[in-house]
Amino acid sequence: MKILIKDKRHLAGAAKQLLKHTGDNKLFAFYGSMGAGKTTIIKAICKVLGAVDIVSSPTFTLVNEYRTLKGEALYHIDFYRIKKQEEVFDFGVEEYLSGDSYCFMEWPELVEEILPPETVIVRITVDNNEQRTLSIS
Numbered sequence: 001m002k003i004l005i006k007d008k009r010h011l012a013g014a015a016k017q018l019l020k021h022t023g024d025n026k027l028f029a030f031y032g033s034m035g036a037g038k039t040t041i042i043k044a045i046c047k048v049l050g051a052v053d054i055v056s057s058p059t060f061t062l063v064n065e066y067r068t069l070k071g072e073a074l075y076h077i078d079f080y081r082i083k084k085q086e087e088v089f090d091f092g093v094e095e096y097l098s099g100d101s102y103c104f105m106e107w108p109e110l111v112e113e114i115l116p117p118e119t120v121i122v123r124i125t126v127d128n129n130e131q132r133t134l135s136i137s
Contacts, residue, residue: 005037005132011044014134019048021136022120027097029108029115032124037132041124042104046074049102057106062091073101080107085114 001021005014022028028045030038043055050068058064058078066074075096082088088111096103097116108115123135 001136003134003136005041005134007131008040011041012048015041015044015048018045018122018134018136025118025120026100026102027105027116027119028103028122029105029112029119030122030124031108033126036124036126038106038124041122041132041134042076042106045104046076049074063096075099075101075103076106077103078106079110082107082110085110088114 003014003017005011030042032038039055039057046055046066050070050072051066051074052069053066055066055076056064058076059080062078062081064076066076068074077093077096079088093111093114097114105111121137123137125133125135127133
């Protein structure tokens, strides 16, 4: 499935469409070049899910936890600064991957082999008009 995001006004609609298409899946791996909009799209998804916290990039903290209106946890992981796969086990990545909460991962290339098979893969591409296309598998 592909979702076109023409501009920021279409983010909420794209987030709703993505969540509807992926059903009960709660693990999401976002692929895209620097500046493609991974964090921006995750912010929109968290907002649709009812996040009450400010959603920001976890590049330096590695993992951010947000709460929804219902008190549910949403996790946002950024693997950009990880140099060796062993580092992800140091912060307990297995707990995030095996839990019942939504988990949104940026730069998952380093941990692909440990991602559960049900992980939703979202590839973000940017065209010449700065439109984003989400390819979901």
